[in-house]
Amino acid sequence: MDCVADGDDVRPVFVTSKFALAEPFRERGGYGGFSVVPEAQEREVRDLACRAVRALNIHGVADVEIKLTADGPRVIEVNGRLGAWVDDLAVRSGTSDPAYVAVAAALGLPYETPEVKQGGPIAFHYLTVPPLGARRVRAIRGVSALRRLAHVDRVVVLAEPGADVDWRIGARGNTAAVIGSAATHEELAATVAAIESVDWIDYE
Known part of the structure; x- marks a missing residue:
């Protein structure tokens, strides 16, 4: 989950869903603009990611790795950068333009962030x-x-x-x-x- 932060204004930019891991626990890449998980669960993930970024007082963009567990989503790590493939996946899916958002946030320019998508591509x-x-x-x-x-x-x-x-x-x-x-x-x-x-x- 990638977010953009300007003070206390922290917003979701893009949700990257991950493919099933290859043995033993190797990443197989990701996909987006809309997730296979229910909308309510995606909103929970988005909210958790934004709270994690806000708690760390990050300005600009951040990539938040989140694991879905039986007890709800849990933060694994927070990185002060866009996640892997995020800009490409977001642009090709017509979801958002994370690179532009990152630059706009750094320069204090206005930017827009997307709502939860419920359709392709x-x-x-x-x-x-x-x-x-x-x-x-x-x-x-x-x-x-x-x-x-x-x-x-x-x-x-x-x-x-x-x-x-x-x-x-x-x-x-x-x-x-x-x-x-x-x-x-x-x-x-x-x-x-x-x-x-x-x-x-x-x-x-």
């Missing part, structure tokens, strides 16, 4: 991570098969054949990013399943 940035135990990329083939998938706009290959991979190094160990948009959460889920079904990279 949903922009996504999906990460391909190596399987647990993989140590090297042996071969990459058929990237065009990924690019031909419905709702995929771009595929960015992050590791060349022969490159070392290690699940323990986090984002630096990702092998590709698949970028696109969908109209519904059902379309998004089907797209992720299609991405995962493409056999295009071999590991050692």
Whole structure:
């Protein structure tokens, strides 16, 4: 959840929802402009994020990582910057313009922030991570098969054949990013399943 703060005026800018983690606890990217969680729960998350930023007396933009638990949302961390992919996801989903908001807030200029969205498009940035135990990329083939998938706009290959991979190094160990948009959460889920079904990279 990204927020903008000007004194006590703290407002939500963009909610980034995350994909299911890859084993063991590795991030697979995120999506937005509207979340799969109910509107009431999203408003609770937005309120908690803004309260965390206000409590830390932050001016400008902040990225608040929040975990949904059985006892309600809980703050994991607060960063004094925009979150990963936030500006791209927000602009492509037609939700907001976080980079402009950040600059406007820093310069004392007026800016607008969005209400909760209840419709598409949903922009996504999906990460391909190596399987647990993989140590090297042996071969990459058929990237065009990924690019031909419905709702995929771009595929960015992050590791060349022969490159070392290690699940323990986090984002630096990702092998590709698949970028696109969908109209519904059902379309998004089907797209992720299609991405995962493409056999295009071999590991050692």
